[in-house]
Amino acid sequence: MDIIKRLKLNCSILPILVFILLSIIIFTFFRAGLVIWKYSDCAGNLGHIFFYGLRYDISINCSMFAPIFLISILSAFAGKTPKAIVTLQKYYLAVILAVQFFVELSTIPFILEYGVRPNRLYIEYLIYPKEVISMLLNGHILESVLCVVLTAAGFYFFLKFSKKLHENYTNVSRKLNGLILLITLIAVPLGLRGTLTHKPLNPANASFSNTPLVNTIPPNSSFTAFYATRHMKVDVVEGSQIYAFDKAENVLKNLKYLSARVLPDNIDEKCPINQVITPTYKQDKRRNVVIILEESLGARYxxxxxxxxVSPNLEKLKSEGWWFERMYATGHRSVRGIEAVTASFPPGPLASQVKLDHPDGLTTIANVYSKLGYTTSFIYGGESHFDNMRTYFFNNGVNEIIEQKDFDNPEYVASWGVSDEDLFKKANEFFVRKSKGTEPFCSLVFTSTFHDPFDIPQNKVKLPESVKTNDPKRLTAAMYADYALGKFFEMAKKEEYFKDTVFVVIADHDSRVRGLDAFPFTNFSIPALIISPDITPSSDKRIVSQIDIFPTLLSLTGVSGEIPIVGQDLTKDNIIERAIIAYNETFGYYNTHTLTLLEPGRVVEYPVLDKNRLGEPVQREGNDYSREISYLNTALTIFEKNYGSLKCVKNLSQNN
Known part of the structure; x- marks a missing residue:
């Protein structure tokens, strides 16, 4: 400290520079920890990791410390720096470093859950503090307390150190202060951009591995979180967020390779994605439709x-219906599953359609069945405002929403809502009441119990001794979700509406999708089952996607017409076996032969050895990925051009 005092520099310079250096040390420490953890993947790229890491560290610090830097320098022109400015600077430096420290600490559990550093999901969860705080207090209390205590201790140390740095300082001359200001105005923008190229530094610049987690080691978590915040516009995609853009005509041309679809004789240029639905099944009466969207219940359960x-009831039910052995989710978030199942919407670089505005109405299951005279509903055990679900459903054909506040005296309330047993009991009562009306009903039931922190009613289920796990709480919650599902079908089979209803049971996504070692393509495998009086029980081994559920349901319920959706009718034999997947900023196209991954700045292709194994990366002859690029741009094109508008639905009829 004596050396610092003898320097007698302007107080706007030394403390800030010292704190920037301390920040870089903290970032480097955490980065080194990740390198040690994944050393086998990093060994040949240590220079790359730490060189880019320094660039990211400088960039985020230029952003976070620039305001106080400029305030302090400008205030020094008045002569002696005002005491209020010095006090502000003391606390500002401590707060910024404490925030950075907190984000790095919270990175550890985030990586364990999602397989990458904090990203858009990290920021989105902050929008719903009630749900997140409840989740943390009920399932992650130790980690939360430890993180808060360490951050508080860090802030105490940073503030004490900051106050020490500000003792006995004098200002330099105005001439030297002006020079410092000039250097700052030049250096900060350069440091902030992190590069001399035409595009500023972004997380993709440092990618070097086929493993998503390893590619996020160079950036610090403050940078990735700040980058996600800057790109939170849900209806805008920037070049740094996508492998490549494509023209609408190419996207439309390549749709025939994405799904087996019958096109209308006369294609409307305003509705170019319309496909002709010709039902495989026709009934003498209109069937009800019930879709049960199971939270996080992936194939691993x-x-x-x-x-x-841990899913004995689902295993039993599969013998009663159409079971899909190779169904794949489109993403690792509930909103991806919702858009895929309810709107046959493919994933892409945009936010989910659940979060976007559709002034003309989006073609959804609820909208189509509403046009056919069905009553439509969304039944959820939590609060429907979460992830904009309430707005999405009400704006797109749902007549009635039942949510947590509508449950009278539920037996058990968890962090994310009432228990699945309470949910299914309410749903069954609702369906019984609706079945007494003159119109059929279409309903989406969305479960919530199997969600971190996995708090469930006690003494309902017990893991079988054959199941060995180091995460019994998660597996027990999965087993409870299956238990509640079994109880629902026990109730439903006793009711009159059961014999007149098509049931779909499908997961929204898998639990804990994370690419710690490679792209986690097996974590997108999910169970799916359709039970209907008209279906002969069978097991389907084809590779299919959540986006295929919508057109398949239309066919099963005798609906015909021109519908602007991307999926394919699985009742037909000539389908295209494929799955399309979005994982953070990586887009995957998976078929019987290859898995092709497109992410900002790079493309990787793997041969498929079997449904659980990939070979080593290969280079495609001619390096032509034009079709995959079109698939990547399909969602963006449909949204921007409004090709999925409800106005495009034509010649709709049922059982004709």
Missing amino acids: VESLGGDA
Whole structure:
């Protein structure tokens, strides 16, 4: 400290520079920890990791410290720096470093859950503090307390150190202060951009591995979180967020390779994605439609799909309907599953359609069945405002929403809403009441119990001894979700509406999708089952996607017409086997032969050895990925051109 005092520099310079250096040390420490953890993937690229890491560290610090830097320098022109400015600077430096420290600490559990550094999801969760705080207090209390205590201790140390740095300082001359200001005005923008190229530094610049987590080691978590915040516009995609853009005509041309679709004789230029739905099944009466969207219940929790034996009820039910062995989710968020199942909307670089505005109405299951005279509903055990679901459903054909506040005296309330048993009991009562009306009903039931922190009613289920796990709480919650599902079908089978209803049971996504070692393509495998009086029980081994549920349901319920959706009718034999997947900023196209991954700045392709294994990366002959680029741009094109508008639905009829 004596050396610092003898320097007698302007107080706007030394403390800030010292704190920037301290920040870089903290970032480097955490970065080194990740390198040690994933050393086998990083060994040949240590120079690359730490060189880019320094650039990211400088960039984020230029952004976070620039305001106080400029305030302090400008205030010094008045002569002696005002005491209020010095006090502001003391606390500002401590707060900024404490925030950076907190974000790095919270990175550890975030990576363990999602497989990458904090990103858009990290920021989105902050929008819903009630749900997040409840989740943390009920399932992550130790980690939360530890993070808060360490951050508080860090702030105390940073503030004490900051106050020490500000002792006995004098200002330099105005001439030297002017020079410092000039250097600052030049250096800060350069440091902030992190590069001399035409595009500023972004997380993709440092990518060097086929492993998503390893590619996020160079950037610090403050940078990735700040970058996500700057790109939170849900209806805008920038070049740094996508492998490549494509023209609408190319996207439309390549749709025939994405899905087996019958086109109308006369294609309307305003509705170019319309497909002709010709039902495979026609009934003498209109069937009800019930879609059960199971939270996080991926294939890893279904024994016959290669997972743990914690879904005995689903295993029993599969013998009663059309079971899909190779159904794939489009993403790792609920809103991706919702848009895929309810709107046959493919994933892409845009935010989910659940979060976007559709002034003309989006073609959804609820909208189409509403046009056919059905009553439509969304039944959820939590609060429907979460992730904009309430707005999405009400704006797109749902007549009635039942949510947590509508449950009278539920037996158990968890962090994310009432228990699945309460949910299904309410749903069954609702369906019984609706079945007494003159119109059929269409309903989406969305479960919530199988969600971190996995708080469930006690003494309902017990893991079988054959299941060995280091995460019993998660697997027990999965088993409870299956238990509640079984109870629902026990109730439903006793009711009159059951024999007149098409049921779909499908997961929204898998639990804990994370690419710690490679792209986690097996984590997108999910169970799916359709139970209907008209279906002969069978097991389907084709590779299919959540986006195929909508057109398949239309066919099963005798609906015909021109519908602007991308998926394919799985009742037909000539489908295209494929799955399309979005994982953070990586887009995947998966078929029987290859898995192609497109992410900002790079493309990787793997041969498919079997449904659970990939080979080593290969280079495609001619390096032509034009079709995959079109698939990547499909969602963006449909949204921007309004090709999925409800106005495009034509010649709609049922059982004709």
